[in-house]
Amino acid sequence: xxxxxQMEGPVTLSEEAFLTINCTYTATGYPSLFWYVxxxxxxxQLLLKATKADDKGSNKGFEATYRKETTSFHxxxxxxxxxxxxxxxxxxxxxxDKIIFGKGTRLHILP
Amino acid sequence: NAGVTQTPKFxxxxxxxxxxxxxxxxxxxNSMYWYRQDPGMGLRLIYYSASEGTTDKGEVPNGYNxxxxxxxxxxxxxxxxxxxxxxxxxxxSSSQGFNQPQxxxxxxxxxxx
Numbered sequence: 707x708x709x710x711x712q713m714e715g716p717v718t719l720s721e722e723a724f725l726t727i728n729c730t731y732t733a734t735g736y737p738s739l740f741w742y743v744x745x746x747x748x749x750x751q752l753l754l755k756a757t758k759a760d761d762k763g764s765n766k767g768f769e770a771t772y773r774k775e776t777t778s779f780h781x782x783x784x785x786x787x788x789x790x791x792x793x794x795x796x797x798x799x800x801x802x803d804k805i806i807f808g809k810g811t812r813l814h815i816l817p
Numbered sequence: 818n819a820g821v822t823q824t825p826k827f828x829x830x831x832x833x834x835x836x837x838x839x840x841x842x843x844x845x846x847n848s849m850y851w852y853r854q855d856p857g858m859g860l861r862l863i864y865y866s867a868s869e870g871t872t873d874k875g876e877v878p879n880g881y882n883x884x885x886x887x888x889x890x891x892x893x894x895x896x897x898x899x900x901x902x903x904x905x906x907x908x909x910s911s912s913q914g915f916n917q918p919q920x921x922x923x924x925x926x927x928x929x930x
Contacts, residue, residue: 747923752919807859
């Protein structure tokens, strides 16, 4: 079946560091891929998405490229801020309109 | 813009008690979902409703029931609460189509003693 694997956390970085959170997937067909972010005490919010191979999703300085050849959708940001501290979830949707989430990666940014 | 509204935000129950978690969305979405979030487990789908009048089991449906009351509302019921159901519960909605993003409520934090 479909699945999403993302790197274990927590990830701790200093402010202004470069961020990469790895995400790989297995899927039949051509899923859409998403990154969601969850701030403390809140629900998940869509951060960015990509719907076909080689698409790049971007938002708030974050980027991720849909790589079909490596089945990956890694999240990157060039310079993180303390306010980026949150839990990040990689996800895919399948044809049944369900979404499959990774287990989440907690990110701590130190000032 | 309310989006997805969940009530209550917090609840403590005793083992064996029943309760219903309420969810309403004002975005005219067709699909609605209930998830639970546990430490180290990510989000797991309990039940979903692809459209008004239909409901289907997700990954962890045992011990739960759902009702799609109308297009706006999707409730989750625990008939006889157990400590293993202590979790944070999230409701979400999306428009039709498998590549559409989901919109989440802020969650209900439920403790079963």
